[in-house]
Structures are given as C-alpha cells and as structure tokens.
Amino acid sequence: MSTDLERRLSNERWFHSIDMGDFATSGRFKPGEPQNATLYGFMDLIKEIDLSGMTVLDVGCSDGLASFGMRALGASQVHSTNSFGREKFAVVRDALGLDGIDYHPDLQLKDMVAHFGRGQFDLILCAGVIYHMINPASAFTECRKLLKAGGYSLWKRPIIPMRSAPLSFSIPKPKWSPTPRPIRCLPWPL
Template identity: 30%
Template sequence: MNEQAPDVPPNAEQIEYWNGPVGLRWLAYNDWLDERTAAYGRAAFAAAAPEPGEAVLDIGCGAGATSFELARAVGASGSVTGVDISAPLLGRARERAAAHGLNVEFREADASRPSFAPHSFDLLFSRFGVMFFDDPAAAFAELRKTLKPGGRLAFACWQEPQLNDWYELPLAAIADLVERTPVDTRQPGPFAFSDPEHIREVLAQAGFVGVELAPFATPFYLGRGATREAMADDAMEQVFRVGPIARLLESQSEQINAKAREAIRAALSKIAGDDGLEVGGAIWVVTARAD
C-alpha cells in the first residue's frame, strides 16, 4: 500500500522563506528598509485613519514599525496586534515594544489563516504584508471575518515593476549578462497586487465592499551618503542583500558576478544626486470595508 505524502501546510514556502536566510537579511537591514518605505506606509496610514479606542490588526508587521505608529494613534484605550510569519523579525518587534513602552501584542502566525475570534477588529492594516498569500481570496475572506460590522481594510502594495525603479534599475543594468525571469503578478511576491483589477476581484470574492484604489508615488532612496561613492556603496548593500539580484546571480560564475556588480554600480552612480540616490517608487493605497 502506498503511503500518502504528508499535507504541505498552507503558505509553507513563504514561511520557510521568511524564517531562513532571507528573514535574517531583512532583520539585518530592517532599519534601512523601514526608512525607505516609511512614506508609503504613511500614505496607507492616512487612508486607514485609525482612531483612539480602535482594535487594529497589523498584517505582516515585520519588526513592528507600523504597529507602533498604529498603537500611538489608537492610544491606551485601543489595541494593536501585529502578526507575521517571520520569527526573527518578530523577535526584534518585541524588543522594540519593550524599549518604547508600547502595549502591542505580536503573534507568530499565518495571517491568511487567522486564529482570532470573529468581529475582533475595527481595522485591518498592512504595509506590504498582504502580497504573499498562496490563496489571496480565501485569505482575505478569513480576515474579513475578524472585522466588526463596518470595519475597515487599508493596505499598501506595489504597482507594476516598470513603475518601481528600485526593482527595475539593477535588473536592467545586467540585462545583457543574465536572462531574467518575467514577474508573475498572480503569484505570491512583491508585485502580486500590482494589477488593480486583480485586487478588486480578490477583495470582491472575499466579501469586501467599497473597494477603492489610490495611486501614490514618491522617490525611493536606494542610497544615501556624503559622496556619490558613499551613496553607491549604500545602494549596493541593499541591491545585493534584499531583492531579486542576489537570487538571479547566485547560480552564475564569478566572472558574471563581477561584471554584474560593475554594471549595477555604474548605473547607480549615474543617478546619485544631492539628496541621495533617488529612484521611482509607486504603490496602490487600497481601502475597503466589511458589510
């Protein structure tokens, strides 16, 4: 008799991904990443409009930067729960919460399979934390159940890669050296919600109403520093530690890697300005509500 293979847990690939070397890299560069993405988070925060006394779930909270902003907004009479699948990032979040004296609960859990009681939250919020669900419609349907009647959803997600030079510029610099894999915007990843029609379809299937998308664009600073060289150094750290370049080059020869580094550095150096190494960044700010 053939034995059945054990069931693969939902989102298993993402859970392994964010608890392995990638999660540790994001932890090492978390302050850097929080600074670069803060403006996009503020746009989503403004749309969410958290109020004193509200209960908020911060989806994909990472090391807690957005959870702390939410906690300050809802005050002592409110509550914030941050949920993430990355144990390393949650460890940092708990350390920060203690240092800030903020009452935020952090849970290591898959937000697409929430274990919260129905009607627990007034607001579901996320800064770049909802694009990694293996079944987004089912995930949002489960999340909607945790909202109180009339509760709100607000999140930030990246628009298409072509509008985000922080992603495209390094890849374009090595286009003649390495063949890139096209981005599948229907698979879990940073651009899984880049198509506005897909967002509307997913949220409608999940039972949300009043779905609205607002475009927001602001410079993304890949590198900062006192000199162009320092800016390029800062940017190279990010490009090769967090993002697609490291994965694309890991199977290439040392010679190709050396040429790729040279090409990317040259491309980055060309765009260094007085305020830093500025590239384009564009998101959708998505809002919706429960019935």
C-alpha cells in the same frame, strides 16, 4: 535611550527604520534613500482615520513600524502578527514604552479566526503581504471573518518606480487578462 540598546539594535538587520528617540534603526534602503517609502501611502491614510478605542490587527507586521504607529495614533489594542518571530519586535515595543500591543509570532492568516475569534477587529492592516500569498482571495475571506461589522480592511502593496510596467490584472470583458494597468476596482465587496 541607552547606548547599549543602540549598540544592540544596530547589530540587527531591519526591514523598517524605526525612530527610537535618540537614534533610528537602519531600515532596508541604502543611506540617502527615503526609509519606509513603501509605507508612505498607509502613513498618510491612517492619520485620517480616528483610531481611538479601536482594536486593530496588523497582519505581517515585520519589525512593527505600522503597529507602533497605530498604537501611538490612539488604537486601544493592537495585535501584531508575523509568519515568523522577530525578537526585536518586543525589544523595540518595550523600549518605546508602548503597552497595548500584543505580538503573535508564527501565526498564519488561515489560523487567525480560530486564534482570535470572528468579528474581533475594527481595522485590519495587510501591508506588503498580498504578493506573498498563494491564494489572496482566501486571505480576503479570512480577514472579513475577523472584522467587526463596519470595520476597515486596508491592503497595500508598495508602489516603487520600475524600469518597466509591472504585470497586473484588470477586468476586461469577457475574462481576466494581464495588462500593464493597475486594478481600478475589485469585483467583490470587502
């Protein structure tokens, strides 16, 4: 990689640290803290799925780390979306020589069925986006429309040690109530 590219990318603000070969983008964590820690679980899981020949959708791709990784692991086509454009996504994709990744900036989940069509994806990743959604149940429905029969829908949120237990919901009888325990299962199939 050229020093011009390194200089250009070092002036950007990054969400993920991306290995560019001779250098890595900075990421959002402080020096000395593990970079991309919020994606470690996904990174371990995705290696267990044979992505060969799959068409993948990365909803809320941010800088593109997961998109680039899924393409490198064999996905034949990756469609990466974000609710706002990031020019650096295309710069990194092109610098890494990753073809087969289409970037769709400014595309909202509610508009994706009209944009892509129903049943187009073997795998949909929604990493770190559920807590930004006003209506997560609607988002699950939209993703289900986009999946091929037998496809995978992966949703993740970061698990970061906190001083106090996070508020989450479980399914006690007879109604939903907040508890400090995480959700064990969802009451509907995905």
